[in-house]
Amino acid sequence: MELSETHNLPVPQNVAWAALNDTEILRACIPGCESIEADGENAYAVAMTASVGPVKAKFKGRMNLVDIDAPHTYTIVFEGQGGTAGFGKGQAKVNLEPGDNADSTTLSYTANAQVGGKLAQIGSRLVDGAARKIAGEFFKRFSAQLTQSDEPAGGPDEAAADGAGEEKKGKRSWTAWISKS
Secondary structure, three states, X not given: OEEEEEEXXXXXXXXXXHHHOOHHHHHHHOOOEEEEEEOOOOEEEEEEEEEEOOEEEEXXXXXXXXXXXXXXXXXXXXXXXXXXXXXXXXXXXXXXXXXXXXXXXXXXXXXXXXXXXHHHHOOHHHHHHHHHHHHHHHHHHHHHHXXXXXXXXXHHHXXXXXXXXXXXXXXXXXXXXXXXX
């Protein structure tokens, strides 16, 4: 299986790089991720639950970062065991480049993976679809995490409620809008 995508991130390259290397942000963004813990230099132990078609399993594995050229690129080498569900292994080459303006970054990646066991038996179309869905959800959550850190400490509702920053008005919750009417 091969998967290649490009995403525009709403933050400078150094911020995107730091977030991609923050285990708490990654844990929050990877669907089904239960833990990511340092396990040596540029190595991490990962535990997650994933569903591919009718197969749902808890995977335990390892992720190593190699060919690191901060803040531009690295390669993630991964492998995981899901018991009777099978295994997955592969690598992903991640590239960060400055975006169209100083406050954006273009992230592109190419991932190659192999699966075995029950996962391989259910068919490549289902495996590819599940991988695309997980990647899509990751980037949705990742972009939300990146933009969340730009908000005031109390969040957009608090800033709008106290009258600070009229430009934040469009982000207020329906509750705040209804209570003001």
